[in-house]
Amino acid sequence: MSELREQAAQRFAQLGWPTPELEEWKFTNVAPITRVNWRADGQARVDDLGASMRASALAELVFVNGHLRDAGGRAAGVEVLPLSKAGSHPAIANHYARYADYQRHPFTALNTANAQDGALIVVADGRAVEGFIHLLFIGHGDGIWSHPRNLIVVGRAAQVAIVETYIGTGNYFTNAVTEIVASESAIVDHYRIEREAVDAFHVGTVQIHQERSSHVTSRHVALGGGLVRNEVNVALAGEGANLTLDGLFVLADSQHIDNHTVIDHVKPHCDSLELYKGILDGKSRGIFDGLIIVRPDAQKTNSRQVNRNLLLSESAIIDSKPTLEIQNDDVKCSHGSTIGQLDEEAMFYLRARGISEAEARRLLIYAFASEIVDRMKIEPVKEQIRSAMARFRP
Amino acid sequence: MLDITNLHAGIDGKEILHGVDLHIGTGEVHAIMGPNGSGKSTLANVLAGRPRYEVTEGQVLYEGKDLLTMLPEDRAREGVFLAMQYPVEIPGVNNIYFLKAALNAIRKHHGEEELDAMEFLQLAREKMKLVDLDESFMNRGVNEGFSGGEKKRNEIFQMAVLDPKLAILDETDSGLDIDALQVVARGVNTLRSEKHSVLVITHYQRLLKYLVPDFVHVLADGRIVKSGGKGLAEELEQKGYEWIEQEVAAAR
Numbered sequence: 340m341s342e343l344r345e346q347a348a349q350r351f352a353q354l355g356w357p358t359p360e361l362e363e364w365k366f367t368n369v370a371p372i373t374r375v376n377w378r379a380d381g382q383a384r385v386d387d388l389g390a391s392m393r394a395s396a397l398a399e400l401v402f403v404n405g406h407l408r409d410a411g412g413r414a415a416g417v418e419v420l421p422l423s424k425a426g427s428h429p430a431i432a433n434h435y436a437r438y439a440d441y442q443r444h445p446f447t448a449l450n451t452a453n454a455q456d457g458a459l460i461v462v463a464d465g466r467a468v469e470g471f472i473h474l475l476f477i478g479h480g481d482g483i484w485s486h487p488r489n490l491i492v493v494g495r496a497a498q499v500a501i502v503e504t505y506i507g508t509g510n511y512f513t514n515a516v517t518e519i520v521a522s523e524s525a526i527v528d529h530y531r532i533e534r535e536a537v538d539a540f541h542v543g544t545v546q547i548h549q550e551r552s553s554h555v556t557s558r559h560v561a562l563g564g565g566l567v568r569n570e571v572n573v574a575l576a577g578e579g580a581n582l583t584l585d586g587l588f589v590l591a592d593s594q595h596i597d598n599h600t601v602i603d604h605v606k607p608h609c610d611s612l613e614l615y616k617g618i619l620d621g622k623s624r625g626i627f628d629g630l631i632i633v634r635p636d637a638q639k640t641n642s643r644q645v646n647r648n649l650l651l652s653e654s655a656i657i658d659s660k661p662t663l664e665i666q667n668d669d670v671k672c673s674h675g676s677t678i679g680q681l682d683e684e685a686m687f688y689l690r691a692r693g694i695s696e697a698e699a700r701r702l703l704i705y706a707f708a709s710e711i712v713d714r715m716k717i718e719p720v721k722e723q724i725r726s727a728m729a730r731f732r733p
Numbered sequence: 734m735l736d737i738t739n740l741h742a743g744i745d746g747k748e749i750l751h752g753v754d755l756h757i758g759t760g761e762v763h764a765i766m767g768p769n770g771s772g773k774s775t776l777a778n779v780l781a782g783r784p785r786y787e788v789t790e791g792q793v794l795y796e797g798k799d800l801l802t803m804l805p806e807d808r809a810r811e812g813v814f815l816a817m818q819y820p821v822e823i824p825g826v827n828n829i830y831f832l833k834a835a836l837n838a839i840r841k842h843h844g845e846e847e848l849d850a851m852e853f854l855q856l857a858r859e860k861m862k863l864v865d866l867d868e869s870f871m872n873r874g875v876n877e878g879f880s881g882g883e884k885k886r887n888e889i890f891q892m893a894v895l896d897p898k899l900a901i902l903d904e905t906d907s908g909l910d911i912d913a914l915q916v917v918a919r920g921v922n923t924l925r926s927e928k929h930s931v932l933v934i935t936h937y938q939r940l941l942k943y944l945v946p947d948f949v950h951v952l953a954d955g956r957i958v959k960s961g962g963k964g965l966a967e968e969l970e971q972k973g974y975e976w977i978e979q980e981v982a983a984a985r
Contacts, residue, residue, distance in 0.1 A: 683784065684821040688875070691781050691817075692835035692891065693809035693842070702834075706825025706874075713825075 340426060340435075347441045347451035354445040366626040366658050367568055367597040372540050377484035377512055379455065381406045385479045390506045390534070395719045396473035403477045404511070405455035405485030416466030417499060418459070422488060425459040430492045438518045438574070439546040446542045446568075450516040454488035457515075460501060464494035464522075471500035471528075471717050476515065478507030478539055489517040493525040493553075500528040502720055505535055505543070506563070512540040519545065521553035523577065529557040530720050534727055535564035537592070544570045551577030551606075558715060559598070559615075561588040562727045567596040575602070575609040575637075586615035587711040589728060590623035590655070597626040602644075604637040604670075611641075616711055617648040618704060619655035626658045633665045633672065640667075644674035649681070649707050701730075734759045734796060734899055734930045735780075741790035742779045748789060749775040751955035757899070760927040764941055764966060765934045767952035768974040773934045774818055776952070777903040780932075781815035782808050795899065809835070810842035812898030816888040816905045823875035828887075829857060831875050832894055839895060860893040864920050882913040889920035900924060901932045906940035918943030938970035951977050 356373045357364040383403050393399050398412035398419040407421045418428075425431060441448040458474050476487050493499055505513055513535065521527050535541045541564040549555055561569055573582055588596045602611045617625045627646040648657045659676040681703050689699035708728065715721050735757040743749040749772045757763050767773050779786050780793065782805035793800040800808060823831075836856075837847040848856065861868060864886045876884050885905050892900055905917055921931055921944050933944060941949075941963070949965040950957045953974070958981045959965065969977070 682821070682823075685823045685826075687783055687805060688817070688821045688823065689826075689831070689835075690805040691783075691809055691815055692831070692895065693806050693838040694831075694835055695806050695838065696804070698834070698838075702826050702831070703823070706823065709825040 343436055344452050347448045350441055351445055351448035351452055354448060357445050363599065366628065367566075367595065369566070369568075371566060372512060375482060375512070378482060379453075379485065380404045380480060380483045381455070383479045383483070384408070385477055385508070387475060388477065388506050388508070390475055390477070390504050390723070392473045392502065392719050396502070397468065397470040399473040399475060400458050401475045401477065402456060402487060404479055404483050405476075405487050407456050414468055414470065414472070416463045417468050417472070418461040419472055420459045421456050422454070422459050422490070423456045428459060428461070430459060430461050430490065434492055434518065434520055435490055436518075438520070438548045439516050439544055444544065444570075446514055447516055447544055450486040450488055450514050450544070453486040454516075455486060457488035457490075460489070460491045460499070462493045462497040462499045465496050466494065467498040468500070471502055474501070474503045476503070476505045476513065478505070478511040478513045478535065479509055481510040483509070484512040484514065487513065487515040489515075491517065491519045493519070493521050493527050495522045496524040497522070498526040500717060502530040502532065502717065504532045504723070505541060507536045507539055509536055510538040511536070514542045516544045516546070519547045519555070521547070521549045521555050523551045523553065525550075525553045527553070527555045528716060529555065530715070530717065531557070531559045532720065532723060533561045533563060533567065533569065535567070537563065537565055537594070539564050541567045543568070545572070547571070547573040547582075549573065549575050549577060549580040549582065552579040553577065554581045556583040556585070558585040558711070559587070560711075560724055561586075561596050561598070562724070564596065565594060567594070569596070569598050571600045573602045573611070574605055575611065576605045578606045578608050580606070580609045582609070582611040584611065584613040585711050585714070587708055588615070588625055589618045589708065590625050591620040592623060593621065594623040598628065600629040602631045602642070604631070604633040604640045604642065607636060607638040607640070609637065609640055611643070613644040614711070615646045616707065617646070617657055618651065618707060619648065619657055620651040622652070622654040624656045627676070628658070628660045630662045630664060631672065631674065633663075633667060633670050635666045638667055638669040640670040640672065642670070642672040646676040648676070648678045649704065650678060651681070651704070735932075736794040737791070738793075739791035740779070740788065740793060742775060742786060742788045744775065744786050749955055750779070752791065753952070753955070753957055755950065755957060757930050757932060759930055761948065762925065762931040762933065762944070762946045763948045763950065764946040765932065765950050765952050766936070766938070766966065766969055769936065771952045772955040773952055774903055777815055777818075777901050777934050780901055781805060781813065806838070810839050814892050814895055814897030814900045816885075816892055816900065816902045818903040818907065820876050820884040820888055822877050822879070824877045826875050828873055828875050829854075829871040832857065832891060835891075836894060857894060860890055863893055863923060864890045864916050866890050881908045882910065885909060886913065886916055889917050892924065893920055896924070898928065899930045899932070901934065903934050904936060906935055906937065914940055915943055938966045941966045953977055953981060
């Protein structure tokens with residue numbers, strides 16, 4: 340492990356902070372992050388800001404500034420451990436840092452070099468876990484950075500639901516990496532709820548590796564943070580794997596949220612369905628930069644990528660860049676993107692029945708988000724998102 | 734109930750209504766008929782307060798109050814209901830939630846207690862039977878995936894729940910088969926009373942067989958050119974709109 344850290348640190352020194360000259364970073368300038376002399380903090384004690392799901396989760400790990408603060412609950416057939424106490428676990432040797440590529444991605448290198456702690460979740464073969472596991476990451480204080488690192492390994496024909504929540508107070512920087520391995524025929528329902536403080540920086544990387552006939556649903560909700568970059572990279576590395584990738588980003592004021600997704604169809608007969616929806620208000624800027632790669636061997640690929648955006652103010656900006664890169668001709672792929680305002684006809688219809696203009700606006704904004712929220716399966720997660728979107732709540 | 738005087742109105746800078754006068758008394762059912770492009774829908778939309786429609790002259794008094802300066806939601810709360818010609822689909826807004834919010838906004842406006850979920854559901858079920866709408870429609874998005882006929886029945890269902898004083902039906906009959914037509918007529922006839930007024934806007938006479946008006950008006954080129962009793966509708970059906978247009982031209 341220490342050797343890996345050393346290599347990653349060296350690699351970060353070579354790569355340096357990404358600049359907008361790089362195609363992958365052209366919409367986001369991380370200079371404000373690079374200017375701070377960040378330090379780690381293992382002492383802070385804060386409450387959970389109401390984000391704990393202890394009452395409903397099977398197990399919950401709580402980290403403050405990247406360090407374990409609290410652990411509770413248990414579930415049969417699944418190991419939920421802090422990485423700091425899991426060094427000898429075989430899953431570490433077999434999977435840790437195998438998928439999130441620190442050679443190529445500077446923030447992954449930075450995380451790999453500096454990770455303080457995080458969760459190791461291992462679901463035994465054939466085990467269907469009823470309920471969900473919650474990982475809560477709280478950032479706290481000014482000038483503090485943390486590098487949460489998670490590894491989730493779901494065994495053959497096993498099933499699990501996992502929720503990551505990021506929240507905090509202050510002018511901190513969270514740089515998280517989560518690797519998910521879905522073994523053959525595994526079913527994974529993954530949620531990532533980013534509700535960082537308005538002055539915080541957040542870079543999140545989720546790296547998903549799917550084997551044969553695995554089903555993964557990964558849902559990414561971005562509501563908070565001043566400057567946010569969310570990367571999701573998925574490799575459909577076994578035949579017949581199935582991915583649903585959902586995104587919802589809701590921005591106001593001068594928030595900047597950059598969603599960068601790559602779905603790599605490596606093997607044949609895989610399906611991927613991606614839907615990202617953005618709601619932008621104030622002077623915010625949102626980005627959807629989604630790439631779907633279909634490799635030469637990935638025949639019979641079925642892939643659909645959609646980005647829909649709702650602009651609530653004239654000063655908000657959205658950059659939408661759905662991209663297909665198809666390297667064989669036996670595929671069914673589509674992609675599209677829309678940018679629009681609230682539907683005038685719908686507004687009038689609601690008002691003509693007695694509903695006020697403000698209420699009609701909220702109803703329609705919430706309706707736009709509900710396509711993503713309603714298909715979530717974990718009620719406390721829906722409730723968290725609804726309360727975080729309270730200003731739009733009818 | 735409703736007094737329209739010398740109403741001039743249009744859209745995108747183009748005047749469509751060139752001076753409409755109409756008086757609707759409490760408890761009366763009026764029909765406005767007219768060829769395409771005569772301004773029927775413009776009149777309906779102006780009365781409901783649809784954005785982008787501009788009134789350039791004239792006035793509309795509703796129960797003695799200036800209707801045209803009221804917001805669309807205030808018109809609805811005061812008892813004006815427009816059954817739309819093209820009801821919009823609103824995915825993600827639950828039909829029953831929407832209608833409950835609407836009814837409670839109206840009740841609150843009148844200082845009445847809001848209905849709770851159970852009370853509302855009871856009311857909604859009763860009214861749904863009236864228009865032959867299946868309960869499964871209630872938990873879908875507003876008009877989402879509804880057929881043309883289902884959308885129109887949903888309009889009448891909403892009307893029945895909201896119980897307006899003045900209901901305006903904008904070509905609710907267009908595109909409906911005879912069964913659906915009868916359902917619509919039944920819904921309106923149920924509403925019919927000494928306290929409720931109805932304005933039916935239609936191109937065809939066939940709805941008026943089931944929904945017999947007290948007065949019929951013919952709108953042509955943005956003006957009401959002829960008014961009469963229910964017999965006028967039958968006359969129009971036999972002779973066509975050309976007859977009116979010729980008569981109007983001859984009178985000039």
